[in-house]
Amino acid sequence: MFETxxxxxxxxxxxxxxxxxxxxRLAEASAGRDYYTLSPLYSKGGVVYVPxxxxxxxxxxVISRQEAEQLIGEIDGMDMIPxxxxxxxxxxxxxxxxxxxxxxxxxxxxxxxxxxxxxxAQGKKVTAGDERCLHAAQENLFGELAVSLGIEKSEVESYxxxxxxxxx
Numbered sequence: 189m190f191e192t193x194x195x196x197x198x199x200x201x202x203x204x205x206x207x208x209x210x211x212x213r214l215a216e217a218s219a220g221r222d223y224y225t226l227s228p229l230y231s232k233g234g235v236v237y238v239p240x241x242x243x244x245x246x247x248x249x250v251i252s253r254q255e256a257e258q259l260i261g262e263i264d265g266m267d268m269i270p271x272x273x274x275x276x277x278x279x280x281x282x283x284x285x286x287x288x289x290x291x292x293x294x295x296x297x298x299x300x301x302x303x304x305x306x307x308x309a310q311g312k313k314v315t316a317g318d319e320r321c322l323h324a325a326q327e328n329l330f331g332e333l334a335v336s337l338g339i340e341k342s343e344v345e346s347y348x349x350x351x352x353x354x355x356x
Contacts, residue, residue, distance in 0.1 A: 190224065191206065191209075192206050192207065192208055195249070195250040196226070196247055196249055197246075197250060198247045199247070201228050201231070202230055202231075202328055202332075204226035204227060205226065205227045206226060207226065208224075209224055221239055221240075224236075246288040248288065250332055251332060253338070256336035256337050257351075259294070260352065263294055263298075264352065266291065267295065268298050268299040269292075281317075284296050285324050285328070288328075290332060290333075293329040294325075296321055296322070296325040297326060297329065304322075333348075
């Protein structure tokens, strides 16, 4: 069980702060059941209520600073996500996003960036599906790394580039 004040990754809601744990008075169905009251860090307003015993929603602590630094150091060696069927490309990428795994998010970003470069070199546009998946992966990854590294989310991409020895 997470404790109040902890930063966690909660399914599609991204990084959230645990505000409280306990029953809620929104519905009779929740009687006797504890819920996490979560505040998404990067969404204005709004609160998320998640059953504390939910097995359907992936929830985990935000990675530590050391784990974040290690992840950044491993980026170059990570493989892209294999796309066996172009018609199922977006679904394959969405499945990777739903794992709430930082390494999968990096792989989604790498996969889409390589495809983007190829398409642009061929004079083609980037697909809307790729753009949506790329945006989601970056939002999730950069949001979590910002908390882990103690920096602003807007600074994460340049931080990663510096650590990898890339030019801005």
